[in-house]
Amino acid sequence: MSFALPPKPEWHKLIKSGSRVFVGGNASVPYALVQDLIDHSEGFSDIELVHMLALGDTRWAKEEYRRLFKVNTFFIGGPEVRRAVDEGRADYTPCFLSEISSLFTDGTLQLDAVLVNVSPPDEFGYCSLGASVDICMSAVRHATTIIAQINHEVPRTAGHSYVHISEFTACIEADEPLVEVPTPPIDSRAERIGQYVAMLVEDGSTLQFGIGKIPSATLKYLCNHKDLGIHSEMLTDSLIDLIDCGAVNNRKKTFHPGKVVTSFAIGTRKLYDYINNNPHIEFYASSYVNKATNIAKNEKMVAINSALEVDLTGQVVADSLGYDFYSGIGGQVDFVTGASISKGGKPIIALPSTARNESVSRIRPFITEGAGVVTSRGNVHYVVTEYGIASLKGKSIRERAMELIRVAHPKFRAQLLEEVRKHYWVPHYQEKFPTDIPELGAIQLQKLVIQNETYYLRPLNPADERRLQEFFYSHTKETLRLRYNYDPKQMSREKSCNLVSVDQSSDAALCIVRQEGSRITIHAVGRFYYNPTDNSCEAAFVTRENQQGKGMAKRLLSHLIDIAKKRKIARMMAYVRADNTPMISIFEQANFSRLFSTDPSDVELVLNLEENP
Known part of the structure; x- marks a missing residue:
């Protein structure tokens, strides 16, 4: 059965100046559709573009379009968006990923239109949101005007990723490859962090992880584990190796057993081909995947997230470098909370001990001025660096400080101890800082x-x-x-x-x-x-x-x-x-x-x- 495509967008009939328009994000931004809007934008001004992380050419955030568009992002990524936020031309709205959809439903951010990148319709007329279901599905379900880019490069993914062609107000046909983000090379520091994190993962655990060197290194060291499952907001190329080696079979999952559950994928063409028509990997809206009570339904839920800095009480900074907003809250708090209430769950923050060529410690006596706490000191169970595992749950401030100093870079440990001694977080007789035994090796x-x-x-x-x-x-x-x-x-x-x-x-x-x-x-x-x-x-x-x-x-x-x-x-x-x-x-x-x-x-x-x- 064939279905007629909706007409091409007549933008002046669909939106107006001052409209709030959602743009699908991550690796599946509808670039041709955004460009079509730009090409027909005469007479428009002050259109608010709302989106999650947007990879690739975020042309709409350039200085030349400041009168046409005002960007409002939930996650800062890409040089153009970051520059626009830094210069005050764009807004960053911090929000838990699980709760963003509620901003659309309760009218806090009422949407006038939604721009999405979808696969061609199947024989029943259903298009797939492919690699980016996340908050995109929620936006689609709470907008009256849905404008689609029909793209043969978008994979068809299982789960709740489908929108019927009849729901689209207008569309264009434009094939564009999804943005590819290769797995970064694993350096020796990430390698050691990955080894430590892998030690915390028991057989039969369900995992959540992000993208970058540390998650990739961790997944590398999980290949000898058994009966692992995946319930993660994001999938990357590293997952393929973990499934292919047999470590992930989702057999022991207690929520959606037998299935990988996710909401978006970022990787290379290899990953996008892997998820295409794969019935074992199901995509759902972030409001479902990231809901803490759903996450907690997985026993032995292990949440692996990163940070920019952690203070000696366990407070986690993840979205800002001082006064400069760097990324976003994303799903960190959702998964840390879910893992902490899961039976046998483990919320883990993993980060390198230093930044700027080892000139700055990421384990800090106090949070950098201007930075904000994303995950509170009460949520974190483990902090892992290349120097070991700090166990924080149930620990006093004194014990936390000593645990975190132990996993700080050795050249900063004396300074960190001196700082906390000033505030009496450790007793007067605690004079020595932790030291390693070099003969035991890197681990x-x-x-x-x-x-x-x-x-x-x-x-x-x-x-x-x-x-x-x-x-x-x-x-x-x-x-x-x-x-x-x-x-x-x-x-x-x-x-x-x-x-x-x-x-x-x-x-x-x-x-x-x-x-x-x-x-x-x-x-x-x-x-x-x-x-x-x-x-x-x-x-x-x-x-x-x-x-x-x-x-x-x-x-x-x-x-x-x-x-x-x-x-x-x-x-x-x-x-x-x-x-x-x-x-x-x-x-x-x-x-x-x-x-x-x-x-x-x-x-x-x-x-x-x-x-x-």
């Missing part, structure tokens, strides 16, 4: 699977003050006596702070932790103290009673020996009570030798590191 977190349970080995750090207290008070009197050679009664905050505030460039302190959501429990600690007078070090370790016999102490000791060897330390010493046979056995299995001692209650052991390469 300071190692995943361990012990008796089918997942643990992590990492450096002990000042953010562990309370965790070490809990670890100490979990010990029995016997464990304390064997470890300390007496029965200590207290582990004060000051003492705990001293034990976790380690200069890891000289001494070394490692721990094995279990992380369940934002709850982190220390199960074993191993350390050595360096003695520069004879280039030796003294090692010790302690394991939680219910974890003993699982080999944690052996792992810690092996890492400590490796670190000491790389530092060219001559020998490692250990002093153990004679009745602590399990600990003596662990040292001896690592080739430690007993030394003669006049005290029969103690055993002195030594490992000559130069003779044991």
Whole structure:
């Protein structure tokens, strides 16, 4: 069955000066349709063009059209729109992506006309909005004048992406390729961030992610995961690899199981061809995809979003650089909220630790003047940089500050600690800032699977003050006596702070932790103290009673020996009570030798590191 196309637009009959006109955006801007309006704009002025992110040639935002158009964007993108906003010729309207459609329905931004880019009609007369359903569908449903660009390059996408040809007031036929945005090359910094983020993703999780180096790196490191699902406002080329490798099958999704759910796609021709007539990928309006309660229907929902800066309380700046508005709120808050109320969900903010060639820290003691908070300190569970994972949920301001300083660039950590000390966010006795163990490599977190349970080995750090207290008070009197050679009664905050505030460039302190959501429990600690007078070090370790016999102490000791060897330390010493046979056995299995001692209650052991390469 064939359907007659609507007539070509007679613009002076469809709109007038001062009209508010919505323009479809992202990678599917109807450029030929906008140009047709420009070509027939004589007598028009002050037309408000409303749109989301608009990629490609945003010619309408140029200075030459300032009398014809006034741009009002929900997301700043592209040099022309950004320049127009910076110069005051265009407006930026901050709004959650999930709520933009309500601006059209309640008359806050009543639309006089809508310009959309659609596929040709099928045999039933339905055109598809293709790669950009997002707020475009909402605009179509709440406008009386719909003007379409019929474009054979627009893919036909499944879901709620269809508009019948009879609903269009007018149209033009013009084939234009969708804007292509190639996947950016992944640098070493993004690579490390991606590795850390991937560690937080459990098998069976449902993912939301954006575009850029960090999402691409994260998806790269998820290829060995199982039964992942996708519920994301945006799709990129990286998704294809994740589906093709079998990591994404949507089998464990608890909302729209078996389907990838999204609202728009930005990528290359490869992606646009992939979504074309693909019944496994469904596109819905942003008001549906980004609705927090819908997002939360996915168990183990993991939301991965970025930021421009994060302050030491966990406040996230994502749309502005000081007084300069840079992008938009988008769907970050929608997905952070949805993931936070999802069963087993994890909202993650991932960002590089620095900007401007490492001259500026993105982890800041306070938000830059003029910048605005997009995501509040109460929403964020994790902040990830190339230096690790900061766990913030349920943490005090003191604990948050130390967690975030730990994942800041090392050259800014002392400065950040000094700033928060001024405001008493950390106690007076917190004098040392977190340091890394270079010998562990770029990734300071190692995943361990012990008796089918997942643990992590990492450096002990000042953010562990309370965790070490809990670890100490979990010990029995016997464990304390064997470890300390007496029965200590207290582990004060000051003492705990001293034990976790380690200069890891000289001494070394490692721990094995279990992380369940934002709850982190220390199960074993191993350390050595360096003695520069004879280039030796003294090692010790302690394991939680219910974890003993699982080999944690052996792992810690092996890492400590490796670190000491790389530092060219001559020998490692250990002093153990004679009745602590399990600990003596662990040292001896690592080739430690007993030394003669006049005290029969103690055993002195030594490992000559130069003779044991």
